[in-house]
Amino acid sequence: MALIGKRVAQVEIKSKGDIFHELWKSNPHQIPSLTPTTIQNCQTHDGEVGSLGSVLLWNYSLDGKDCVAKTLVKDINEAKKSVTFEVLEGDLMEQYKSFVMHVHVDKHGSNNLVTWTVEYEKLSPSVPDPDTLMDFYKKVAKDIETHHLQN
Template sequence: MAMTTKTVQIKIKSDGDVFHELWKANPHEVPTITPTTIQNCQSHEGDVGTVGSVLFWNYFHDGKDRVAKTLIQEIDEGKKSVTFKVLEGDLLELYKTFVIHVHVDTHGLNNLVTWTVEYEKLSPDVSDPDTLMEFYKKVTKDIETHHLKI
């Protein structure tokens, strides 16, 4: 099976730099902002905000509690992007490889968050991660709402 890519873009009114900084340097704060989708984020090894650090996530997706262990594979300050590679967890029961890119284009008050996932299915009957793309939209909107209140 070949690698496949899916992308979703969400316009946000909150600060794109703050959004990028949250995913890069403060992912442990995400659960307090999005408690209905992400319940926990703990650092497992390395320094948070650095390439090579490992994070453990508890999240709620498709009506079930899920877990994921991710490696921060790349941080690009110029592009305001962070890349997470899934090392362990529920996603790897369906996909051989799963990589998540979160990228922010900032243009004053008009900011665009782009979530791109690269994945390789374990078998042809595994569905595409469409519900996960909806999950990322909800997480993004929860973060936007939180930041607009501050």
């Protein structure tokens, strides 16, 4: 069984892709108010929000468990509407040696495609692939979409 893996999840949204990208890039602290059942808190730990090298602390619920993650903003690509986060500390690091998450938005008129890609290395072959986390990301995207369509 391979220890290094990659998972991709895509969600079509009707809300504006630019808004979605800006939220993850410049306003991640607003995300908990848009999807409170999945993400409860996001705080800046170090650096300036919206800039490379900033570190964010997240509180979230996954599989009925309260979890934490400290992430580094590793890349922001305006042309591709993508943001890359590397998990530095937290619950995921109990199972994974490395964990990097990319969120990318493709804009197509009134419909936009959000793509979540995770690249990871497991600590052992018995560690499950992060499939429930991919479902988590889909739910987050739909919660954000629902909020923006209501306003």
